[in-house]
Amino acid sequence: MKKMETDVVVIAAGLSGLAAIVQAAQNGLSVIGLEKANITGGAANMGMGPFAVGTKYQRMAAYDLTPGEAFRQHMNFTHWNVDARLVRDYYFRSADTIEWLEEMGVEFFPPALPYPVSERMRAYASPFPTGHCVKPEGGGMPGPRCASTMIKRLTECAESLGANIMLNTPATKIIMEDGKAVGAMAVDESGEEIEIRSKAVIIATGGAGDNPEMIKEYMGYDWGKDLFSFRIPGVRGDGIRMAWEAGAGHTPLTMELMYQCPDNMSVFSLDGAFRTPDLWVNLDGERFFEESTSINSTFTGNCIKRQPGGCGISVLDSALVKKYAKQGPAFVDHVHGFHCFDNFDGDVETAIENGYEYVFKADTLEELAEKAGINKERFLETVEEYNTMCDENVDSYFEKEHKYLTPIRKGPFYALKFYIGAYGTLGGIRINHHLQVLTEEGKVIPGLYAVGTDSCAIFGDTYPFTLGGNTMGYCLNSGRMAADYIAESING
Ligand SMILES: Cc1cc2nc3c(=O)[nH]c(=O)nc-3n(C[C@H](O)[C@H](O)[C@H](O)COP(=O)(O)OP(=O)(O)OC[C@H]3O[C@@H](n4cnc5c(N)ncnc54)[C@H](O)[C@@H]3O)c2cc1C
Structure with missing residues (x-):
């Protein structure tokens, strides 16, 4: 068995995992990313772009929705039945995240897309375009898969900062000692087991959209009969299972319908x-x-x-x-x-x-x-x-x-x-607004964090289509926020 050591282990290098990896490395922490697939990016390779509010793109087009107003819209939409501090912190950080991505070379389409205005506005059923569609490298129109360029830039940035992203290396277990998360187990490309010791573990495995059994058990849908959701290969609820095994509390597992x-x-x-x-x-x-x-x-x-x-x-x-x-x-x-x-x-x-x-x-x-x-x-x-x-x-x-x-x-x-x-599942792992994993009783499990769709329970019963780009928005910002909280706790 191979043994490794690092400050932070990030389980998966999909969208939220990459955001966490880059931010942790920028915070001066050593990072190992464990990725089951042979590429980074997960479901985000299929999408268009993230939510943000208060960006220069919106200002340029005189869209004056503020982060505070968007926050209130979100909370009223969810009947205030979700974590208000988490939503607030995410919304107020979202514009900065667009600039952060731009510094890595990600470009976005301006909101004035080549469609007649009234129709464009209807696209998100609200007059405020919050989804920021990524410009694909080499040109092209806004549409599916544009966001794969953002994944490429995030991956390049992570590598340039010295983060070690190990592809074809699924994590299998969180290592727990005295109620604390102290690392993760994984299996590398050759089948050898790896034990990675760390000061913090971030789970970011993208939910259970490719796991019909889990979907049936927790939501009652029969995939292929009454549900025809996207199935991103390998997104099978591994992180949710590992967190639950480590003592995490449950939040309802829902489909991003x-x-x-x-x-x-x-x-x-x-x-x-x-x-x-x-x-x-x-x-x-x-x-x-x-x-x-x-x-x-x-x-x-x-x-x-x-x-x-x-x-x-x-x-x-x-x-x-x-x-x-x-x-x-x-x-x-x-x-x-x-x-x-x-x-x-x-x-x-x-x-x-x-x-x-x-x-x-x-x-x-x-x-x-x-x-x-x-x-x-x-x-x-x-x-x-x-x-x-x-x-x-x-x-x-x-x-x-x-x-x-x-x-x-x-x-x-x-x-x-x-x-x-559905785009996939949402929720499963109980967290607080610092993205720390909580037990069923609401106690923090030290060292364990969950970001991205594995922990996304901020939409209530329905994805807020009126504030488009919200899953990628949550994934990017939750990844960054977790990395910041970890840096604060490690560096005092
Ligand atoms: C067709 C499509 C279009 C979309 N368009 C948009 C859009 O325009 N805007 C928007 O906001 N959202 C969009 N979404 C949703 C968005 O892409 C996802 O919500 C987002 O990518 C989820 O990020 P994540 O980090 O949670 O998971 P993902 O990005 O899916 O990453 C999960 C990663 O975990 C890895 N993994 C799984 N198990 C393990 C394990 N045991 N060990 C290591 N790695 C593991 C997977 O291989 C994968 O790389 C779209 C989704 C789809 C399917």
Whole structure:
């Protein structure tokens, strides 16, 4: 068995782990990062960018949301049922974290993205763009995977500061002595066990999004049946398990819920195109929400979760498809971009030819209902009621804005089934606002810290989509904050 010693062991070099590693090294501490995968960055390689408030980008564009106002919005959204000091400290540090990243060479898109303003603002269902999308190296538009450039810069910076990041080296256990965390066990690439002794241990393993058994046990979802969440390979709840074994208290394990069609990356344009504010029904053939809510991915996820079969169906007719192909979609949500209707019919045909079983095309509404397994009689009644409301320009049921009231009359007709998805899990390990791990009784476990999604219980029951970029924001800032608290405690 190999033996090593360091000031801080960081278990995982995903987003929060890297932030902790860099900040600890900048604080003059020696750091070892243990990373299970053969690359750094975890789920963050897939994303766009972090939340921040009070940044120069927002000031330049005259967005005057202050950290204090954003904090109050967050706390009201969560009914003050989360750790106010943790949220406050994170929000007030977030702008500094953007500058910290810029010093490493990370660049961000200015908030004035190349979309019409009203649509851009709707992207986060609030007039304040808080998500800071990373500019990908080599150019490109804002979109999925942009944040992998931020991971690259963080990793380079960690290495330049002398941090030792060991890839293909999963941590297996926290070493506990007299109730204190004094290091971690790991297994290196060759299969040899390593014992690393340290003054502090930071857990940052990114939750349990790739662990359907844990998801079923703690949340009751059946992955692949009523949940189609992203599964970042290797993110299996290791850190949560290790912390619990070391005596950590539990917080509810939740999904970072949103909605998507199954295997959405293979039908990406369709997943974007059907996110319209037009007619949506459930399998019973009934409307179930005010459809312009579909721009808010987490609220829509909550609505879909409650429907029969956990399924919500977006319905389009040819007139709408033609309109959106000409004018662009009603909403632009940044993730799917402006062009998802460019080859709509071709995308539908290809998906059907490839055996994709969640998208449907039919000449009549009856046939559409049959193909999609929707209650036909009720669906036909719903469409008739809906079309009458459109003709009268008043949604007398959900009071949708009249600009979104367009009848569904012209075949062929199209439908896509949406289910709940998620970016991963949130929470599991109980902490205080210094990111110190607590026992079930609320006592600090000396030397043990948990950051990133493993400890993220600041969103309450729903991810605050209105303050976008919040998971990456929490991951970066919790990592930095833990590293600062550790430096203070080690250096007195
Ligand atoms: C498609 C997609 C898009 C997203 N877009 C955004 C966005 O634009 N903005 C935003 O705010 N959030 C976004 N998110 C969420 C965000 O990326 C994650 O919340 C964030 O990366 C989590 O950071 P983390 O450090 O907790 O975990 P991760 O970044 O996932 O890192 C976890 C790391 O732990 C490692 N690990 C696991 N077990 C062990 C072990 N035993 N030992 C050592 N290492 C281990 C894994 O290999 C991984 O590298 C997105 C997520 C997805 C999936």
